[in-house]
Amino acid sequence: MNETALKELLYKMADDQLIIGHRNSEWTGMGPLLEEDIAFSSMAQDKVGQSHALYQILHSLGESEPDTIAFTRNAEQFHNCTLTELPNGEYDFSLIRHFLFDTAEAIRFELLTESSYTPLAQLAKKIQGEIRYHTMHANTWIKQLGTATEESISRLQSSLDKALPYALGIFEPSPYEQELIADGIFPGEEVLKEKWTSRITEILSQTSLQLPDLNSIEPEFGGRTGKHTEHLQPLVEEMSEVFRIDPGAEW
């Protein structure tokens, strides 16, 4: 098994979960409804917890401790897709991002339940059950607000148009696609993207939202190789502020 390829996959997944988890947590106390406040906070807890479990696997492969990985790197050492680091914006943007990202992550973990790398397959099986609640939540709101008023529909449509190039960045090919596929670790970004396209098309077809032709959109790549937007470094600094005050502290 190609360990470099495996680590690259684990890093990008773990970083995605940590960063989107942190963005979700920014809705704590700010949600448009109490239930939404709780929902985003709860999903934040799940996603940060899942990132921890993925960093644990990396640790077992010889990488640093989860806290060290999470809190001592700079933006350019992160491998999350840029979609996850964009500011929350208004609720319509956060909801669209939640829908686009979580649908992809749900399918990624579904595919990984069959991974030849057993610790990842076991974890994916577990996480799959949790993510189902996240996609259920996203789909419910997309269907409700995507068929509600002229304002809710036009706001969601404009957020969808803004988010799509970044969402396509989720599937930025890994330099190790062939190794991952050949070793049976992961079937590859192209397979994931196809399944994602058909699933979001199916949900959006139940709303008044229009999905543009994805082939006409230039994907925002770079996140997977450490080329991030200006929004990641401030987020990383805020996230790691307490840890950096006293990295050796016992909690």
Next chain:
Amino acid sequence: MYITEEQILEWLQEVKDPEIPVLSLVDLGVITDIDIDDHRVRVTITPTFVGCPAIDYMKQDISDVLNSYGIDHVDVVVSFEKSWNSNMITEKGRKALKDFGLAPPPKHNLIVDIDILERIECPNCGSTNTILNSPFGPTACRSIHHCNDCKETFEQFKPV
């Protein structure tokens, strides 16, 4: 001292879920293996949710209880090898949840769809004329529901 797995499990009935003090970890189904090697005991646990913040607390509690019965060497290992799902809560555990005012999760075929979150039996009055308010509650493992008959809002230990 000769100890058996049954004995360990009986002692571990004392260790309760930190957030649901009537439910033991044994009945919650999170204890997946017990290995006894001479006088070393290894307890394997698996979290209900990956990001469960109570895991370290549970590990400590397991060690403390077994130490109090004279087992000095206790290792508590967290593993996903046997993955938790809500069908693993025992009948005794389900009754404890209900008595505590928390609706137990419905048994399912491991594919949880939104349908099974609807019309959950109200733990206060037993009515199934209930609606799902939110699949996310005060902890990762609970959802929030409302009963149209007794007008109480209640929580459910959600199916996973």
